[in-house]
Amino acid sequence: MSYRSSVEILTEWDIVAARQLGRNEAKEVGFGTVDQARITTAISELARNIYLYAGKGKIEIERISEGGKYGITIIASDEGPGIPDVRKVMEDGFSTSGGLGAGMPGVKRLMDTFKIDTVVGEGTVIKATKWIR
Amino acid sequence: MNKIIATLVQDNLDEILVNWKELMKEDSEERFFQIMSQSVIDNTSREFAELMVSNLLEGENKYENRLNIFTSKVVRFGWSISFVMKAINHFANIVYELLETEKIIVDENIKEYNTILTNWITPMRDGIVDTYAKTWERTVQLQKIALQELSASLIPVFDKISVMPLVGTIDTERAKLIMENLLEGVVKHRAEVVIIDITGVPVVDTMVAHHIIQAADAVRLVGAKCMLVGIRPEIAQTIVTLGINLKDFTTTSTLQRGVEQALAWTNRQIVEVEGN
Numbered sequence: 001m002s003y004r005s006s007v008e009i010l011t012e013w014d015i016v017a018a019r020q021l022g023r024n025e026a027k028e029v030g031f032g033t034v035d036q037a038r039i040t041t042a043i044s045e046l047a048r049n050i051y052l053y054a055g056k057g058k059i060e061i062e063r064i065s066e067g068g069k070y071g072i073t074i075i076a077s078d079e080g081p082g083i084p085d086v087r088k089v090m091e092d093g094f095s096t097s098g099g100l101g102a103g104m105p106g107v108k109r110l111m112d113t114f115k116i117d118t119v120v121g122e123g124t125v126i127k128a129t130k131w132i133r
Numbered sequence: 134m135n136k137i138i139a140t141l142v143q144d145n146l147d148e149i150l151v152n153w154k155e156l157m158k159e160d161s162e163e164r165f166f167q168i169m170s171q172s173v174i175d176n177t178s179r180e181f182a183e184l185m186v187s188n189l190l191e192g193e194n195k196y197e198n199r200l201n202i203f204t205s206k207v208v209r210f211g212w213s214i215s216f217v218m219k220a221i222n223h224f225a226n227i228v229y230e231l232l233e234t235e236k237i238i239v240d241e242n243i244k245e246y247n248t249i250l251t252n253w254i255t256p257m258r259d260g261i262v263d264t265y266a267k268t269w270e271r272t273v274q275l276q277k278i279a280l281q282e283l284s285a286s287l288i289p290v291f292d293k294i295s296v297m298p299l300v301g302t303i304d305t306e307r308a309k310l311i312m313e314n315l316l317e318g319v320v321k322h323r324a325e326v327v328i329i330d331i332t333g334v335p336v337v338d339t340m341v342a343h344h345i346i347q348a349a350d351a352v353r354l355v356g357a358k359c360m361l362v363g364i365r366p367e368i369a370q371t372i373v374t375l376g377i378n379l380k381d382f383t384t385t386s387t388l389q390r391g392v393e394q395a396l397a398w399t400n401r402q403i404v405e406v407e408g409n
Contacts, residue, residue, distance in 0.1 A: 006350065011202075011306060012304045013304070016302050016304075016306075019335075020166065020335060028208065033367050034366070034367040034370050037336070037367035037368060037370070037371050038367075038370070038371055038374065040335075040336050041336055041337070041371045044336050044338040044340075045338050045339060048338065048340055092376055099339060099340065099343050100342060100343045100346075100377060101339075102337045102339045102342075102375050102376045102377055103338070103339045103375075105341060106375035106376055108379075109374045109375070109376070110334050110371065110374050110375065112406070
């Protein structure tokens with residue numbers, strides 16, 4: 001059984017809304033403060049990427065459980081330009097917008113699993129999961 | 134025909150109001166009916182009904198005036214917009230039914246009456262939506278200003294030492310403001326050390342870190358040192374995981390330690406004075 005809630009990302013303030021949603025969900029599922037901060041930061045990065053590169057998209061938070069374990073999956077989807085070179089994006093220090101270039105590899109490290117599906121010209125879907133330890 | 138409707142409504146106002154209140158109570162979860170005293174409900178309902186009728190009879194100006202007064206009153210009550218919309222719909226429906234039972238509306242003139250009712254209800258809805266939207270816009274505007282006032286002020290705490298406490302979410306606009314205030318303040322207060330306190334920043338992601346790093350670089354350019362304080366344990370962990378490099382920064386956990394460090398940099402310290 002899963003429970004899913006979502007926030008549309010259209011403006012910079014929607015990033016805050018997505019973050020807030022993620023924090024509340026993480027708290028309710030039972031994550032500790034450090035993991036709450038990790039999840040919130042990951043959502044912040046993913047939402048900001050949507051805002052910066054795709055213009056609009058969606059952040060969904062799904063509560064998941066498997067074999068007595070509980071967790072959260074963040075699904076960030078957009079219909080933006082897609083990512084031409086995924087490997088490059090996952091490198092530390094690579095940025096096309098003059099940022100730190102730590103966002104995507106950072107999210108991967110913040111979460112337990114990280115999956116990226118992207119088609120140039122069609123959009124990107126990123127799924128990242130964190131389990132309660 | 135307008136007159137006929139208006140007279141009918143006025144003559145049967147009490148009955149209409151009773152029916153209307155009944156419908157509204159059934160239909161809405163609005164706390165209005167539970168919280169407000171009976172007299173307030175009666176008064177507002179009557180006022181609402183009178184406004185509805187006045188639209189049928191009076192000229193444009195007077196009506197608009199009354200609509201403004203009425204909507205601002207409603208907004209102050211904290212009625213939700215959907216509640217007000219329901220109120221109008223129910224009122225119109227009751228009046229329509231009344232016109233039917235009184236045999237004022239018959240098959241021959243039903244089209245005409247429909248037009249009148251539509252012309253009656255639509256501008257009212259538009260007006261209310263408009264007023265609501267304006268009120269919201271104003272509120273958002275004011276809050277934006279209030280937020281900006283809270284935003285980023287550089288506080289001189291000691292000679293040569295200034296503190297900038299950051300509270301809340303940092304977006305692009307605020308980041309710009311932080312940078313401006315920081316540089317302006319450093320020059321104005323002749324600060325040699327600037328302490329940025331992020332105790333109140335809920336999330337430090339790469340963008341926030343990026344802005345802070347840039348601000349610190351700029352501060353260095355105008356000849357001051359920058360220190361980052363108030364890094365909570367969970368924030369420290371996420372910063373490390375993200376792989377953000379803050380090695381060029383002096384960082385401490387609390388503002389207190391930061392101030393001590395800053396004093397040490399400017400060759401001073403706080404000493405206890407022996408009491409008499």
